[in-house]
Amino acid sequence: MMREPPACSHAPLMPSIQESLTTAEQLYAAHRFEDAARLVRAVLPLVPDHAVARHLLGTALCAAGRVEQGLGHITAALLLDPGQPAYAVNRAVLLQACGQRAMAERAHRRALRLRPGDGRLLDGLGTCLGELGHSDEALGLLRYRAALTPEVGDVYRKIAILQQRTGRLAEARQAYRRAWRLGGGDGLLLREALSLPVIPRSLAEIQESRARCAAVLEEARGLGLRIADPLREVGVTSFFLSYHGLDDRGLNVELARLYRQACPSLLYTAPHCREPDASARRQEMAGRRLRIGFVSDHFHAHTIGMLNQGLVERLSRDRFEVVLFFTPGPEDDLRRHLKAVADQAIDVPATLEEARRIIADARLDILYYTDIGMSPFTYFLAFARLAPLQCLSWGHPDTTGIPTLDLFLSCDAMEPEDGEAQYSERLVRLPGPTVHYRRPVLPEPRKTRSAFGLPSEGTLYLCPQSLFKLHPDYDPVLVDILRRDPGGTLAFVDPREQGQALLERLAPKGPDVAGRIRLLPGLGAMDFLALTADADVMLDPFHYSGGKTTLEALAFGTPVVTWPGAFMRGRHTLGFYRLMDLYDCVARDPDDYVYRAVRLGTDPQLRALVRARILQRSGVLFENTDTVRALEAALCAPVPPQPAGADA
Structure with a gap:
């Protein structure tokens, strides 16, 4: 935070006030931000229109974590002295x-008028415009x-x-490569590898893009990369690979292997998971409840939160x-409800080291990831051994x-049938919708x-x-449907x-x-449901099926036409229809x-007949307690060792 004072934008201060502000500056420099703020607050009633005092209080409050309060004082300082660039x-x-x-x-535009060509401001304005x-x-x-x-890699x-x-993927990869060569950090090579098309x-x-990803990962593995903080230096996952309709196991295994080599800090093991005597641990667990922890970045009004509630x-x-x-996330009604129904709700910061420590201190028997691949935080967290049994479900x-x-x-x-071959984890097939x-x-x-606004x-x-989710393979089908139904x-x-x-x-x-x-445009939850029902x-879509959206459509009897894919992510709707024993909407090709x-x-x-059948049979998909009991049994069952040749 910049704190340079104006040359002379106010009347001279009384010596005692000036000494107080000087002391506050020294406290700030010593990182005693609360003390600095307290001292300036004491002085401010004597000089309420003093821009330097306002700005100093604002910067101290911001540094102490009270950003909104600090912002108010810095805004006041700018109103008092509009020409001050800092x-x-x-x-x-x-x-x-x-x-x-x-x-x-x-x-940013205003600040650039005071400081034309300022690199920090150009960066900030560029980022703002991109986000807008x-x-x-x-x-x-x-x-x-x-x-x-041109020597600044971060640009x-x-x-x-x-x-x-x-x-513009080719240009993106070139820019990542240049940033890496300018010393921007080895994480940029992995960002280059993961430059995948969105649409x-x-x-x-x-x-x-997949061939390029594989080639860069192979190149990176031979370079002996070093990444201190993958969340900051990479900050993305292989999320978009999942929408290509192809087997991702090889690429995801290679990516994980590279992270394990480049970032040893990811491989943390909680102290209670280092205990060597498995039989003693089983004996200790006998007769008590298993302690299971759920973790996600999406425990709020999000598909993941709703599916796991x-x-x-x-x-x-x-x-x-x-x-x-x-x-950290929105404090909405679902988040508050989840906190209320859990036996224990624990906040963790979005920093890997501290999150690992907090979760390790909970001494879990089971750590359950509701989704991995959507969030860089939970992806990188999962490299650690924080519970004797760690599992994930099909949130992603x-x-x-x-x-x-x-x-x-x-x-x-x-x-x-061949689903086991598609996972690096041991696949557990559960009855019911799960x-x-x-x-x-x-x-x-x-x-x-x-x-x-629809006809x-x-x-x-x-x-x-x-x-x-819409794969290019799907395009001719959409066009053909409209051609065959002119209305x-x-x-x-x-x-x-x-x-x-x-x-x-x-x-x-x-x-x-x-x-x-x-x-x-984006719709609110009730509008989305109303449109689905009507x-x-x-x-x-081909290759990546609806999950929660299909459940919502079937709840109102709306027929969902599906062609099952080769991987589970393209077969959610088929699975729901199988549980309903209803195949009117399942296509062969x-x-x-x-x-x-x-x-x-x-x-x-x-359509009316199929709607009636869906409504009659869809009860098995909702509030299915049997599927919860089956999941409990799977979590309590001994886990056999992975077969020889499993991914390391």
Whole structure:
């Protein structure tokens, strides 16, 4: 935080006041921020319009962690002395840190007028613009910054992130490589490897990005990389690999092996997991409840929190003591409820070292990751051995490649016959849906499609999944459905503003139907449910199926047409239908998918019959206590050793 005072923007102070401010400066320099703030507060009533005192109090409060209070005083200092660059710079930086992006953008522009060409401000404004979606202007600013200081690697890292976000992968990889060569840290090579398309332009782009990922990982392994803090230096996962419709085990195993070599601190083992006598531990566990900890970055009103709420509530308290670990996140109703129903709720910071210590101190018997791959924090945390048994479920339904994860708890009805070969973890096939999910309810009167600007006449084909789930293989099917049903409308939901890239990919394949494809903005939870319930047919994407969204559609009887994929992540909807013993909407191949979707869309009598069957049979999917009991049995069962040849 900059604290340079103006040359002379106020009347001279009385000696005692000046001495107090000087002492406060010294306390600040000694990192005694609270003491510095306390001293300035004592002086401020005597000189309420003194800009330096206001600014000093603001910086001390910010350094003590009270950022919003500090920001108010720095803003006041700037109002008192608008020409002081240090005040303008600090206000801009703090607004950005508080997530107030629009205000931060304006503050950075103002500060740049006082300090033209300031590298820190150019970086900050570029970051703000990128976060606000103004990628081209942000890239222009950062390129200008790079031209001013071409030796600063971090500028190229920021350029690479923006290039990747806008789908310019070749340029992103080049920028990451340049940042690495300028000494930006070995984590940048892994960011280069993980520069994967968000909305792939083609199957060829998917294949090229995976080949490039494999090549960079192989190169990196031979370089003896060193990464001190992977959360800061890499900060991404292989998340987008999962949407390619291909086997990710090899790449994820290689990535995990590289992290184990480059970052030994990840391989922490909790003291109670180092105890060598397994028989003594089993004896100690006999007759008491097993202590199970759940961890996720998404224990709030998020798909993961919602899917796991019932399990946390219903897990037997006779057999288990349930501990939930909460990372920083929104304090919404679901988060508060989860804290209330857990036997113990423990907050953990978003720093790996401290989080490992806190979880280790809990002396868990079982550590249950609801999802791994969505969040860099839980991905890197999982490399540590924090409980004798560590498992994950299908919140992000892909193998991790991490050897310290013992079990992958999956729904048997979703798994292909050869599912075991697709995991580095030991696959445990469980009966039932493996989630205890409440059937959603909509208030009456329900909103209908016209409330969302969609035609009230004709067939509504709804594909409300995240747009990065839509594989290029799926495009011809979507176009064909609209061609075979001239009265049909296809609607997507686009909360992340990724729809334009999808429309550009679809346009040359179906220019004649482009006018009947609609992009809806992000919807609130009740609006999303209402649209799902009112759709005539829901379309399940190829290779990556709906999970919670499919459950919600089936709860209201909406037919979901699906073509099962080769991996569990493309078979969620099939699994639900298997549990219901209902196959009217399960296609044999892409042509059959089109046939079933159009027939359901254009034949009201058939659609009504299928809706009735779904409503009649879908009860097995909701509030299924048997699936919780099966999960409990799996968690209590002895875990056999991994077979020879298992990933190390």
